[in-house]
Amino acid sequence: MVPVELPSAKPLRTSSSDGFLLGLESLMRRTGQGRHVATTVLECAGAPDLATIRRTADEVGRQYPILHARNARGGDWLAKWRTDEVSPAAVPVHVWHLPGVAAEGEEISSLNEWLALQLNSREIDIYSAGPNLVFHVVVNSPTRWTFVLVWSHSLLDAVGMTKFLQLLAGVSVPVTGAADEAPASPISQLYQQAKPMIEEMRRFPRWKIRSLHRKGTRPGESRFLLAKFGPEATAAIRAKMAQTAGELLLLPYFAACAARAVQSVIAARHPDEPVSILLTLPVQRQSDPAKRPLFCNHMSPYTVLLEPGELVDLKTSSKALYRKYADFMRRKLPAAMQALMRMMERCPSRFYNLPAFVYMRGEICSLFHSHTGEFLPGADSIFGSRIVNGYHVPSVSSPPGIGIFFSQHADCLTMTLSWKEGCLSPLELELLKQTLSEDLGAELPPP
Amino acid sequence: MEQDLIELIRSEILDTTEPLAPQSDLFAAGLDSMGIMQLLLAIEDRFGVAMDPADLSRENFSTAEKIAALVAEKKGTATP
Numbered sequence: 001m002v003p004v005e006l007p008s009a010k011p012l013r014t015s016s017s018d019g020f021l022l023g024l025e026s027l028m029r030r031t032g033q034g035r036h037v038a039t040t041v042l043e044c045a046g047a048p049d050l051a052t053i054r055r056t057a058d059e060v061g062r063q064y065p066i067l068h069a070r071n072a073r074g075g076d077w078l079a080k081w082r083t084d085e086v087s088p089a090a091v092p093v094h095v096w097h098l099p100g101v102a103a104e105g106e107e108i109s110s111l112n113e114w115l116a117l118q119l120n121s122r123e124i125d126i127y128s129a130g131p132n133l134v135f136h137v138v139v140n141s142p143t144r145w146t147f148v149l150v151w152s153h154s155l156l157d158a159v160g161m162t163k164f165l166q167l168l169a170g171v172s173v174p175v176t177g178a179a180d181e182a183p184a185s186p187i188s189q190l191y192q193q194a195k196p197m198i199e200e201m202r203r204f205p206r207w208k209i210r211s212l213h214r215k216g217t218r219p220g221e222s223r224f225l226l227a228k229f230g231p232e233a234t235a236a237i238r239a240k241m242a243q244t245a246g247e248l249l250l251l252p253y254f255a256a257c258a259a260r261a262v263q264s265v266i267a268a269r270h271p272d273e274p275v276s277i278l279l280t281l282p283v284q285r286q287s288d289p290a291k292r293p294l295f296c297n298h299m300s301p302y303t304v305l306l307e308p309g310e311l312v313d314l315k316t317s318s319k320a321l322y323r324k325y326a327d328f329m330r331r332k333l334p335a336a337m338q339a340l341m342r343m344m345e346r347c348p349s350r351f352y353n354l355p356a357f358v359y360m361r362g363e364i365c366s367l368f369h370s371h372t373g374e375f376l377p378g379a380d381s382i383f384g385s386r387i388v389n390g391y392h393v394p395s396v397s398s399p400p401g402i403g404i405f406f407s408q409h410a411d412c413l414t415m416t417l418s419w420k421e422g423c424l425s426p427l428e429l430e431l432l433k434q435t436l437s438e439d440l441g442a443e444l445p446p447p
Numbered sequence: 448m449e450q451d452l453i454e455l456i457r458s459e460i461l462d463t464t465e466p467l468a469p470q471s472d473l474f475a476a477g478l479d480s481m482g483i484m485q486l487l488l489a490i491e492d493r494f495g496v497a498m499d500p501a502d503l504s505r506e507n508f509s510t511a512e513k514i515a516a517l518v519a520e521k522k523g524t525a526t527p
Binding site for chain 1: 485510
């Protein structure tokens, strides 16, 4: 049972982090890249309990008006979820099955091809009233099924999705709804607070940042590749990490792997140029996970530049990333970034990336990356079925055209490569995979 | 130092009002990769100790007591 009801009497303002995500949504829509949609996949044992899934979809859909609300800017220019307009409705549930499986729903030929369709689907439209989250049940075999949630990244992030899944799985977690941020300080005051971040961003152009975005080419559909490492390969990867960066520095280590892989592709494209990498990493604003809200994005983008000399090997890159993180914190740049996002929140979403585009000649960053840690901690089953594996497959915008994401479930690491068609040739994809494989210290398993 | 560390971890890293004991399991209390990074930074700033990658093990960081012992060892102030 879902314990908290969000207020529906008045529109719910988006967080300043949502504003950043709305900027990416706007970029994708304006350039024909679809919607900023993510999918979360839970591979489950047994057969799905469709009655319970539908009942739960009905309950949560009625409990949380934000799941059906459109996003619109009001007279004060702030983007808001129009929870005041919503008629109570269930979260949609669609049922599918693989060939040869006698089950309810429509037949699909392959789970991954079908997932790619969902990633490129237009069913979720945050600017129109209707679902912002959809449940899918795919019956793979009589003893295996997959629960897939398709959601708008403007609505929530992986931390919120973890909480939402914990609720569905019956884990007792403290839940706060969406955070209603206090009114922003006057612009002049915000500008002073944001200044260190603005000055930091002014340093980036001299490094001629590139991503996998191909200028002059219209990005195509979202594509992805999953590498699901088994327990032995995961143990080998963790052993290499322990030797290289220590057992605990997950974030800088995997970010360094991702950065070096993208650098290898850019270096192959531009062999005569020194290649720097600008990473955008999500940093949760709330230290205590219990206080993180269920809906709305609430991270600050943490932007870190890796110069060519810092990308020479994995150990150097990991160390540099940690040092840059320390520098970022010591200079209080997270607060400056937060002030910058508050400054931007009344601007139209299409303005969000404008400063970065101008400063960096059409680029935002070199890649997106996250390691979301243990997938769904505290839950080993959902709707009565054991969870065999779980991971997220987000779509990415171009630029940068590439995202490399990691998560772990039950001692098995999963890596999701997500890119836009046109940003990676087949040969470049092989180079990316090879660099990742070498740095991780394990063969990439076949999809 | 142990008490300083406990207070630092409780209030700044875990951001919790729950009491922490020297032997409390910090990972069970919510210490994650980001928290470790913040903690390493705070240890550098407050105690002037930079950790080597080899020190960054789950075992060494499992309790405030063990972290305090490691910091003391690094500072050369560990009791024999």
